[in-house]
Amino acid sequence: MSLNYKSYWRKSGLKGKWGNIFLERLSKHNPKNVLEIGVFCGVTARNICDFLYKKNNINFSYIGVDLFGSDKAQKKDEIEPTFLKNQKFSNLLKNIYYNYILKENLNSIESVKKLLKKYSQNIKLIAGDTNKVLKKIDLQKIDFVFLDGGHSYETVTNDLSILYASMKDQKKVILCDDYGKESHISEVEKAINDFTKKKNLKFNLIENRFVEIIT
Ligand SMILES: C[S@@+](CC[C@H](N)C(=O)[O-])C[C@H]1O[C@@H](n2cnc3c(N)ncnc32)[C@H](O)[C@@H]1O
Structure with missing residues (x-):
């Protein structure tokens, strides 16, 4: 199957070659039930659904x-992309189209629902801070997680702890963004290092960016 990450004329956290590298990880593990933490404008979500379909x-x-757009539980969290605050586009046409x-x-959530409309029977979108809502989600079926939400030490640790508790010893996959040099966030790196050390887990660094933890 050819892998072709599409941008859907929106912003994505996975620009250029990174979209296809992400799809290669999906293809390698071939999951059926995927959780994405940090949906942003839904582009990776739509590509995940296209792939799964x-x-x-x-x-x-x-x-x-x-x-x-809902409130964060942690005061200190990732620095939100300025795009989220004022939705600026460098492309003038996009700016006119979306903003005017x-x-x-x-x-x-409405805009992402619209982008995922084709898959409305298969998707669930949840608005909230993972520090509050993740523990309430039924994670039993999930076999692949893309962890790309809050990037503070506290949030990454919270998310990994909850995910690992329900995925432990089942050879499931947690793919974390922003660990390696190509897109480095020091709090993410430290949280992953401390968590995997505590639980005695090995992980793979993918293309100097992602970390893949097999539970
Ligand atoms: C880097 S973007 C995600 C990019 C997306 N995965 C993609 O591939 O396009 C991070 C997203 O995480 C969300 N976020 C930040 N902190 C969060 C938290 N504590 N709980 C849930 N979502 C959070 C932000 O609203 C933002 O949309």
Whole structure:
């Protein structure tokens, strides 16, 4: 199956070659039920659903969790992309289209729902801070997680602890962004190092960016 991460004329956390590198990880592990923490404008979400649909037809599920504009529990969290605050685009046409014609906030739950409409029977979008909501989500079926939400030490540790508690010893996958030099956030690196050391877990560094933990 050819892997082609599409941008859907929106912003994505996985620009350029990174989208396809991400899809290669999905393809390698071939999951059916995926959780994404940090949905942003839904581009990776849509690519995950496109991939799962091609592989499994309608037998798949996607859960996406994001603040979607709601309040953060932790005061200190990732520095939000300025895009989230004022939705600026360097592309003038995009700026006119989204801000003046559609007047659409691409990081709103409504906008992401629209982008994922084709898969409405298979998806669930949850608005909230993972420090509060993650423990309430049923994670039993999930076999692949893309961890890319809050990037503070506290949030990454919280998220990993909850995920690991329900995925432990099942050879499931937690793919974490922003660990390696290519997109480095020091709090993310420290949280992953401390957590994996505490639980005696090995991990793989992928293309000097992602970390893949097999539970
Ligand atoms: C880097 S972006 C995610 C990019 C997305 N995975 C992609 O590939 O396009 C991080 C997202 O995490 C969300 N976020 C930040 N802190 C969060 C938290 N504590 N709980 C849930 N979502 C959070 C932000 O609203 C933002 O949309």
